[in-house]
Amino acid sequence: MRGFELVRPATLEEAIRLLDTDDPTVRPLSGGTAIMQMMKTGIFKPSRLVSLSSLAGDHSAITLDDKGFLSIGAMTTLAAVEHSQVVLQHAPLLPKVMKRLANVRVRNAATVGGALAHGDPHMDLPPVLAALDAEVIAQGPGGQRRIPVADLYAGYFETVLQRGEIIASVSVPPRNGCNSVYRKTTTRTADDWPALGVATSLGRGEGVLQHVRLFASAATERMTRLGSAEAHLRGNRPEAKLLEEAGRIAAQEVEVIDDAHGSAAYKVALVAVQVRRALHEALQQGSEQ
Structure with a gap:
């Protein structure tokens, strides 16, 4: 690992100034669980890392506003999300997902902001938050803007x-x-990188599916919204045949890749199965409530 400069800004504004540079090897450092591995293997060689550790106190809160919107600070660790009673009550899928996201050591160090900004399509958190219609609040030289997690990724990493x-x-x-x-x-292992991740969110009204969100990740170069499968489901009664058809449509529309976790042909078949199972499981949750 070659030498690099490590700086610790005291404020978010100072961190933004340090990162506002033409040098692509200047990167922020939050939990460091991914970037340090990339540095150790020589994939990434930074000239400067901007440590955000001093910002944790101001940007690791989990709060709920009077309209029911859950806010999670970017420096919040994955372990804190896993064990938060506020998160459990208002977004119960997140703590459930955390139990199979890497291991305890990683979850104690990795942060929500880092997991989202890293851009690795194998990350579990992006498709889950996208299915929940979450947004990131990004702060930069031009001010603040809100970006739907569904629109956060432009390509591989x-x-x-x-x-x-x-x-x-x-x-x-x-x-x-x-x-x-x-x-x-x-x-x-159960907590390993996924060969495929499928996230869905369903809402029914008057006997038909009205709210439909469906995302695939890991098998693709970037997290992908399965829009054709969503459109096939929306406005229809959630019967077994419909779920089977949605799985086949999802497998046809998604562009999968070969990698160490499996062949493209295997993953196409897997998409059809896991989409159908995810939809069925979400509908079962609704019938049990």
Whole structure:
């Protein structure tokens, strides 16, 4: 590992100034669980890391406003999300997902902002938050802007965050009667990187599906919204045949990739199965309430 400069700004504004540079090897450092591995293997060689550790006190709160919107500070660790009673009550899918997200050591160090900004399509958190209609609040030289998590990724390890922008927090809207599920397929241990992740959120009204969100990740170069499958489901009664058809449509529309976790052909078949199962599980949640 080659030498690099490590700076610890005291404020978010100072961090933004340090990151507002043409040098692509200047990066923010939050939990460091991903970037340090990339540095150790020589994949990434930074000239400067801007440590956000001093900002944790101001940007690691989990709060709920009077309209039911859940706010999670970007420096909140994944372990804190896992054990938060506020999160459990208002977004119960998140703590459930955390139990199979890497291991306890990683969850104690990794942060929500870092997990989202890293851009790795194998991350579990992006499709889950996208299915929940969450937004990131990004702060940069031009001020603040809100970006739906569904629109955060532009490509493989690539986000739409602009130069100098930092994720300050994540906003999750109230559930409004929707039921959400994340299904993760791994080829080794249960907490390993997924070969496929499928996240969905469903809401019914007058006997038909009205709110439908469906995302795939890990098997793709970036998290992908399954819009054709969503459209097939929306406005229809949630019968077994409909769920089967949605799985087939999802498998046809998603562009999967070969990697160490499996072949493209295997993943296409997996998409059809896991989409159907995720939809069924979300509907079962609704019938049990």
